[in-house]
Amino acid sequence: MDATLQEVNTALHEAQVAFLSYKNLSGKKKAEFLNAIADEIETLGQELVSTAMRETNLPEARIIGERGRTTGHCRMFAKLVEEGSWVDARVDTAQPDRQPLPKVDIRKMSVPVGPVVVFGAANFPLAYSTAGGDTASALAAGCPVIVKAHPAHSDTSDLVAKAIQKAMKKTGMPNNVFQHLHGKGFEVGQALVKHPHTKAVGFTGSLVGGKALFDLANQRPEPIPVFAEMSSINPVILLPESLAKDCDKTATLLASSITQGVGQFCTNPGLIIAVEGEGLKNLIAKLTEEIKKALPGTMLHQGIADNYHKRIAQTLTQQGIKIEGEASEKGDTSQGQPLVASVPAPEFLKNHLLAEEVFGPFSLIVKCKDLAELHSVINNGKGQLTSSVIGRDEEVTKHKNLLNILIEKAGRLIINGVPTGVEVCPSMNHGGPYPATTDSRFTAVGTDAIKRFVRPVTFQNFPDSLLPDELKESNPLKIWRYRDGEWLKG
Numbered sequence: 001m002d003a004t005l006q007e008v009n010t011a012l013h014e015a016q017v018a019f020l021s022y023k024n025l026s027g028k029k030k031a032e033f034l035n036a037i038a039d040e041i042e043t044l045g046q047e048l049v050s051t052a053m054r055e056t057n058l059p060e061a062r063i064i065g066e067r068g069r070t071t072g073h074c075r076m077f078a079k080l081v082e083e084g085s086w087v088d089a090r091v092d093t094a095q096p097d098r099q100p101l102p103k104v105d106i107r108k109m110s111v112p113v114g115p116v117v118v119f120g121a122a123n124f125p126l127a128y129s130t131a132g133g134d135t136a137s138a139l140a141a142g143c144p145v146i147v148k149a150h151p152a153h154s155d156t157s158d159l160v161a162k163a164i165q166k167a168m169k170k171t172g173m174p175n176n177v178f179q180h181l182h183g184k185g186f187e188v189g190q191a192l193v194k195h196p197h198t199k200a201v202g203f204t205g206s207l208v209g210g211k212a213l214f215d216l217a218n219q220r221p222e223p224i225p226v227f228a229e230m231s232s233i234n235p236v237i238l239l240p241e242s243l244a245k246d247c248d249k250t251a252t253l254l255a256s257s258i259t260q261g262v263g264q265f266c267t268n269p270g271l272i273i274a275v276e277g278e279g280l281k282n283l284i285a286k287l288t289e290e291i292k293k294a295l296p297g298t299m300l301h302q303g304i305a306d307n308y309h310k311r312i313a314q315t316l317t318q319q320g321i322k323i324e325g326e327a328s329e330k331g332d333t334s335q336g337q338p339l340v341a342s343v344p345a346p347e348f349l350k351n352h353l354l355a356e357e358v359f360g361p362f363s364l365i366v367k368c369k370d371l372a373e374l375h376s377v378i379n380n381g382k383g384q385l386t387s388s389v390i391g392r393d394e395e396v397t398k399h400k401n402l403l404n405i406l407i408e409k410a411g412r413l414i415i416n417g418v419p420t421g422v423e424v425c426p427s428m429n430h431g432g433p434y435p436a437t438t439d440s441r442f443t444a445v446g447t448d449a450i451k452r453f454v455r456p457v458t459f460q461n462f463p464d465s466l467l468p469d470e471l472k473e474s475n476p477l478k479i480w481r482y483r484d485g486e487w488l489k490g
């Protein structure tokens with residue numbers, strides 16, 4: 001049932017009360033909680049898989065994979081906070097004899113920001129929803145979480161929320177450290193973002209939605225950060241020599257990435273950029289063959305399907321657009337029809353609409369007359385989650401300057417690979433300059449996702465007994481600390 005505004009208010013007050021005790025729990029206790037969440041999600045067994053399949057039209061293997069990713073990141077954050085060095089402790093000891101002025105003892109570490117609101121994502125019912133990366137990283141940081149369930153998979157969300165609440169009880173967490181609200185329409189989400197106790201927001205979805213919530217958060221008397229992952233078309237640049245030699249292999253790789261999960265990934269390769277010639281012709285021929293064989297798939301919800309059809313229709317009527325290949329089997333209105341089109345670079349450069357995300361199994365090939373034109377297309381590009389370059393080793397080295405431009409544009413650079421498939425690991429960056437996200441300094445995937453929900457605090461001239469354990473002189477937690485200019489453990 002949809003929450004009332006009164007319930008939103010109560011939830012935030014309860015989250016604030018929970019914060020006052022949760023923030024002081026040890027890493028070990030928070031780790032027990034996160035591990036228990038993973039265990040309880042697994043205990044849901046087939047019921048969770050069937051419910052998620054029914055609500056999202058995603059196949060069983062994908063849901064099972066996503067469940068593994070969800071329990072995996074809960075356990076990853078558990079390990080991180082149990083070990084403890086993530087707080088980035090700095091210790092600068094006093095120098096009472098320093099001339100001309102003495103230096104006092106100064107120590108710094110990260111502390112949780114307070115209650116966090118998380119919007120469940122339509123395209124990841126488990127890994128980016130109720131116990132998704134935003135929730136797990138915020139809980140790991142020491143922040144209570146209120147999830148606004150995505151209405152397209154509310155039963156799945158309820159099941160996962162119950163699992164988290166069981167884990168809370170089993171591990172003796174403060175009441176209401178995790179809460180779960182429903183709300184169709186924007187009222188509940190907006191009230192959550194506006195509430196004075198909310199200190200940060202995690203969001204995955206449309207550019208319109210993410211930007212609206214970001215603006216709302218900035219208009220508050222006390223502005224707060226909104227970490228929104230929104231829109232990316234993940235350009236794939238095909239270098240000429242490789243295109244001439246490996247076009248079949250590249251076309252097959254691209255076709256599977258474009259159609260994977262009915263294209264409903266933020267890392268879908270929506271833009272392919274290459275120089276015209278025999279190589280590109282052959283690649284398009286093979287890609288067309290693969291796309292024709294691909295099957296239309298039922299999309300996550302009718303709104304996403306409607307949006308896909310609307311955006312395809314809009315794109316195909318733009319100047320210079322040519323359909324290169326479309327799935328031979330016709331889908332119904334709930335399905336996404338795989339499609340690849342092309343456009344000459346000058347038309348692409350004139351038309352900003354062509355550089356906007358079409359969420360689904362679609363990719364646009366930009367045909368450039370030479371490398372200079374290819375550079376203009378890249379230089380004019382907006383912020384992205386990823387950029388890929390496909391080329392032979394020596395060729396990529398020759399195009400180092402291209403990589404230099406791409407660093408300005410994307411949060412992850414890929415050589416000889418496609419953007420789909422985001423590994424969850426400490427070195428992953430899943431973020432990028434606007435409009436890919438609202439804050440390119442942070443990642444939504446991997447251990448560094450925790451940094452979104454903390455802030456640094458300096459403790460100056462504190463007696464040892466009043467310092468947090470992470471900063472005490474004896475380093476009782478045996479964490480890595482930057483002490484007087486050196487990294488030390490112990």
Ligand code: NAP
Nearest residue numbers: 122184185186189190205206209212230231266304307359
């Ligand atoms: P969405 O429309 O942005 O909605 C996501 C969540 O945010 C929902 O809970 C929605 O509430 C809420 N919301 C959106 N705008 C809001 C506003 N102005 N005020 C308060 N709450 C707001 O995304 P979606 O339903 O998941 O998918 C729609 C489109 O988003 C897709 O067709 C696709 O283009 C894009 N999308 C992109 C990605 C990506 O990773 N790049 C992922 C998913 C979707 P309600 O549901 O109550 O409306």
